[in-house]
Amino acid sequence: MKIKKSIFILMVIVLITILGTVLYKGEKYNLIIIASFALSCLPFYFKYENSKPKIREVVVLATMIALTVVSRTFFMLTPSFKPVTAMVIICGIVFGPASGFMCGSLSATLSDFVFGIGPWTPFQMIAWGIIGYxxxxxxxxxFKNKFLLYGYSAICGLAFSMVMDLWSVLAFETSFNLTRYLAIVLTSLPTTLIYIVSNIIFMFLLSKTMFQILQRVKIKYGITEGKIE
Structure with a gap:
């Protein structure tokens, strides 16, 4: 039943994208993509709900989301240099894929109440959500290999930037323009580099301490989701 529900939602998303593209013939392609990105989060939310998390697990996840939101707000004056991705990765590693997605997507939504909610928010939600997942x-x-951890953090910096560059194209065009997208990717390389470097730095600074603290929390409250050995 759980799998059927997720498959049904994904089929609806694909159908909306195809029908919207055909009916509007590219005139509102950007709006269709934005809606598709937003709807793409639903299967992951259902997955978390179907796992029937205990109240204490929800409280711990809510705390992680709150810390992630605060960490992004704290570094408000340093564009692109923020610990959000590192926090989301750590949450995903310790508490599992579903919690990682919830942390990433909801942190994007809630922190955008400070930074500004707009059509770019679904792109942030799906990008950080997939990173956590x-x-x-x-x-x-x-968890076992620090080099893999730093490498994953770097790749996530690149991936996040490329997803947001997709939004940048749709902000200027009514349909996807590959030439403009590649141009934006190239011109945003300095920002992408900041994403990559900041992810590695924050992961280096936070991972060891947060792994220890969160593992103790899991043991104390008997949280088995995302068990790592």
Whole structure:
């Protein structure tokens, strides 16, 4: 039932994208993509809900989301240099893929109440959400190998930048323009580099301490989701 629900939602998303593209013939392609990105979060939310988390697990996740939001706000004056990605990765590794996605997507939404909510928000939600989900999938390897952890952090910096560059194209065009996208990717390389470097720096500074603290929290409250050995 859980799988059928997620498959149904994904099919609806694909159908909306195809029908919207055909009906509007590219005139509102950007709005269709934005809606598709927003709807893409639903299967992950259902996955977390279907896992039937205990109240204490929800409280711990809410605390992680709050810390992530605060960390982004604290570094408001340093554009692109923020610990959000590192926090989301750590959450995914310790608490599992579903919690990692929830932390990433909800942190993007809530922190945008400070930074400004707009059509770019779904792109941030899906980007940080997938980053957290991926961290949960590869948690054992990332937890044991620091080089893989830093490498994953760097790749996430590049991936996040490229997803947001997609939004930048749609902000200027009514349809996706590959030439403009590649141009934006090239011109945003300095920003992308900041993403990559900041992710590695914050992961270096936070990972050891946060892993220790969060592992103690898991043991204390008997949280088994995302168990790493």
């Amino acid at each position: 991926g961290a949960g999938i590869f948690s054992k390897n990332l």
